[in-house]
Each structure stands twice: as structure tokens, then as C-alpha cells.
Amino acid sequence: MGRPIGKKPSTATAIPLTCSKGDLANLLGISVRSVSDWDQKGVFKRAVGRGRYETVASVKGYTGALREQAAGRASATGITLTDERALTEKVIRQIKERELAKITGETLTVAEVTDSWSTFALGVRSAVLSIPGKARSTIPHLTAHDADVLKQMCRDILLDLAEEVEAAVISGAPEEISGE
Structure with a gap:
């Protein structure tokens, strides 16, 4: 005959109240990691x-998390898929803004800046x-020795400037460039 009406079938094994990490992994079919x-x-x-x-x-928490993930409300990283899509869109928008600024001439390439500064540095030199x-043509009483001293002073100044700029650019410390 069948079971009495209104009674649920009994299970041979009861679900334990608590379990270990290994038991939980086995129960859910996932790794301990x-x-x-x-x-x-x-x-x-x-x-x-x-x-x-x-x-x-x-088990309820795990199945709920999987349900959320399947519905697109959460990802494996814990960030919602909507937030991930928003971050991706933000990056794409930033890339497009930079490309537009480059096309419209609002930004310069590294090569353009390097060429401009090289030209400027040669002019200063x-x-x-x-x-x-x-100085020798404007101040007629300067001797050849005075002119040589002025040349050496100018070269020393240029070498000092070159070393300061090189050290600042290589170290990447902006305060060394601006002198702050």
C-alpha cells in the first residue's frame, strides 16, 4: 500500500546541523579551495x-549566490556584473576621450613634446x-682671457642645468624640475 496521506517520506539519513569544510565541499561538489x-x-x-x-x-547561501550570479546581479569577483559593465564603459569612454583630444589637437604626443623641447634647449644653448x-663686442676693454672665463662660465651653467634636468626626469621627482 502507499504511505498515509499528509505524511512526508522519511529520509534514511538526516542532514547534520554542522559540517566541516571538506564535507561542505563534497556536499556541494566543489573543491575545498x-x-x-x-x-x-x-x-x-x-x-x-x-x-x-x-x-x-x-547550502542556502551558496545556492542564493549562484542564483544572483546567474541573474546577472553578481559576479565571481563579488562585484555586480552591472558595476563591471559600468567600469568597462567608463574605461572605453576615457579611451575615446583621449583619442578625440588627440585628433582635435588638444593633446600632444611624446614625440611632439620631445621635438619642441629639443628645439627650445638648442635655442637656449x-x-x-x-x-x-x-660681451666682448659690447665691452671693448674685455681681454681674451675674460672672454674665455665667460665661455667657461656659460658652459658650466649649461652642464649644471643639463645634469639637474636629467636627474629630475630620470628620478621622476617633479619637485626637482620645478625647484620646489
Whole structure:
């Protein structure tokens, strides 16, 4: 005959109130490492005792997390898929903004900046090195020795500037460039 109406069939084994990490992994069909990962995300409910979990609450937490993931409300990283999509869109928008700024000439390439600064540096070098000759023609009583001293001073200044700029650029410390 059948079972009496209104009675549920009995199960041969009862579900234990708590279980170990290994038991939980076996029950859910995942690795012990996965149990640890999900545990760090707060999916499993810990029980009293080291390495123990409340069995039913943990299974419900796991299936709920999987349901959320399947519905697109959460990802394996813990960030919602909507947030991940928003971050991706933000990066794509930033890339497009930079490309537009490049096309419209609002930004310069490294090569353009390097060329401009090289031209500027050559102009400064020429101007500084022309000081001794201009001084000698403007101040007629300067001797050849005075002109040589001025040349050496100008070269020393240029070498000092070159060393400061090189050290600042290589170290990447902006305060060394601006002199702050």
C-alpha cells in the first residue's frame, strides 16, 4: 500500500546541523579551495568550532549566490556584473576621450613634446654660448682671457642645468624640475 496521506517520506539519513569544510565541499561538489573562496565572500555561515559550517544555511547561501550570479546581479569577483559593465564603459569612454583630444589637437604626443623641447634647449644653448662674444663686442676693454672665463662660465651653467634636468626626469621627482 502507499504511505498515509499528509505524511512526508522519511529520509534514511538526516542532514547534520554542522559540517566541516571538506564535507561542505563534497556536499556541494566543489573543491575545498572553492569553499574557502566562497567563505571569504561571506556566502557560507560559520558554526561554533574551528572549520565548522552550518550545513543548511551554508547550502542556502551558496545556492542564493549562484542564483544572483546567474541573474546577472553578481559576479565571481563579488562585484555586480552591472558595476563591471559600468567600469568597462567608463574605461572605453576615457579611451575615446583621449583619442578625440588627440585628433582635435588638444593633446600632444611624446614625440611632439620631445621635438619642441629639443628645439627650445638648442635655442637656449645657442643664446647662452653667444654671451661671451656679445660681451666682448659690447665691452671693448674685455681681454681674451675674460672672454674665455665667460665661455667657461656659460658652459658650466649649461652642464649644471643639463645634469639637474636629467636627474629630475630620470628620478621622476617633479619637485626637482620645478625647484620646489
